[in-house]
Amino acid sequence: MTRSEHYTCAISRDEDGRIVAIELRVKDLEGRTREIRVNGNHAGHIAGSLFEVLRSGGIRGRQWSSNAPLQLKPALGIHAELLLRAVKPLRRIDRITSIAEGVAEMSREEASYWHAQTRHRHGLKALRILIDGGVRR
Template identity: 55%
Template sequence: MTRTETYRCTVERDDEGRVIALNVHATDLEGGERAVRVNGYRALHVAAGLHEILRDARLRGQDWTSGQPLTVDPQLGAHAELLLRAVKPLQRLDRITTVATGVAAMSREEAAYWHAQVTRRNGLRALRLLLAESSKR
């Protein structure tokens, strides 16, 4: 039996169906839990990137809009967690959009590398700087 991290993603919507919050909840191999939540205007601008990442999970439209937690495989979950962690502290809309687009466009291998790097000191900062520089080209 192989043990892996488990990931659940949740999309919260208001009464009119607009995205108001995005959540990724992870349980690691030792049973430790971590969660990342992005809400407000950030959630609106990150939802398309998260949907692009989760599209590989073969989700139906009903799954995306139901508000129920979506259990995804560890690679997709780590990619989704990286996306939310990367944009969470940002304030400027242009930076949020640039970082979200860059993370969503990463290959699974690249996202796995950066997911491991963001646990290190200045890992998220390095990722944001890299994405900002690549968007200027």
């Protein structure tokens, strides 16, 4: 039996069906849990990119629109976690959208590489510079 991390993605919606929060929970091999959550307006701006990542991994529209948390395969969960971590601290909507789209366009292998690089001190900063050139407008 192969051991791997377990990824769960929960999408919260308001009464009108708009996405108000996206939360990813990861249970690692040691049993520890880490969470990342993107709330409010930012969640709506990354929803399309996240849906593209999940759709490429076999998640369909009906699952996406359901209230039930999505159980993700490790490679898919890594890609989703990278997307959320890359945009979480950003404030400008244009950068959030640009970074989210850039991560969504990555292959699984590239996303896995960058996920590992984000464990290093400046990994996320390097990823953002790669995607949008670090341009400050």
